[in-house]
Amino acid sequence: MAVFQTMLKTYGSQGWWPGETAFEVMVGAILTQNTAWPNVEKAISNLKRAGVFSAVSLLDMPHEALAKLIRPSGYFNIKADRLQQFCHFLQEQGGVEILGNMETTRLRKLLLGVKGVGPETADDMLLYAFQRPVFVIDAYTRRIFSRLGMVSGDESYEVLRMGFESALEADAVLFNEYHALIVRHAKAFCSKKPKCAGCPLAARCTIP
DNA sequence: ATCCCGGATA
DNA sequence: TATCCCGGAT
Structure with missing residues (x-):
């Protein structure tokens, strides 16, 4: 066999990432870099509880405030930057829906162009947020x-x-x-x- | 090769 | 106490 x-x-x-939005999957993919998943869940629920779980909110927030909320996921200073870089990328591209209509190869290249998104994180996003066969x-x-x-x-x-x-x-x-x-x-x-x-x-x- | 870093587990 | 964790940048 x-x-x-x-x-x-x-x-x-x-049953990975069932019924969650593409945005949540992508945020999780960044936060879980070299980090145990339970710690990521804490960080994400902190963001939700603070009512800032959206690209615009994360962008508007000061670095220190964001870092504090995602602290349980470790590397919080670096990951705060990475999340904001990524949210900026989302705005720039016109939102998640636009990305969802792109071809996989093109989307992969765009994701890899974001600082803080390496091959594994990009492929996590492609597979679990956009259901691409990667x-x-x-x-x-x-x-x-x-x-x-x-x-x-x-x-x-x-x-x-x-x-x-x-x-x-x-x-x-x-x-x-x-x-x-x-x-x-x-x-x-x-x-x-x-x-x-x-x-x-x-x-x-x-x-x- | 080193740094980033908290939390769970052994 | 030490190690590991759904890595990436420098």
Whole structure:
């Protein structure tokens, strides 16, 4: 059985970012950079509770006030800048709806042009906010698939992304579930210090 | 290679 | 106490 099917059977559907606005997904994608998700949720609920959860509000707000609200997500000074840069980008482009009508390749380039949005964050946005069939590569993907012996792990981001995308059907629903399952599996078994006992992928793995 | 940084977990 | 976290810029 393929890796994806094994993970899906083991963990079930992960239901990532259900019923949330594209704006919220994109804000979350920035705030979660090198940060555990529960801390991001705190930051986002702070923004909502303060009634500033919109591009215009975040832009109008002083840097210090924004940094204070997103403090739980860590890197708050840097991320306050990144959020405001991103909101400025949204205004400049004419809003989320305009972006939603763009072709994926063009939209990806635009997102990568925003300071603070790197390849993983851009692809998180493309996949989870705009439902585009883009395969997200992260540290978990590198770790799991290098242990499985399917990649070396130190390939460039683009090489890995292309590898996954050409090996799979270009399906946003599939990519959405797959990346979420990769995260789940990395936490459950394939952590830095692997917990191989009971691992559902042990039979395929290079780790003794 | 280093910095940014709080919060959960071990 | 140390490590890690749905990274990116310098």
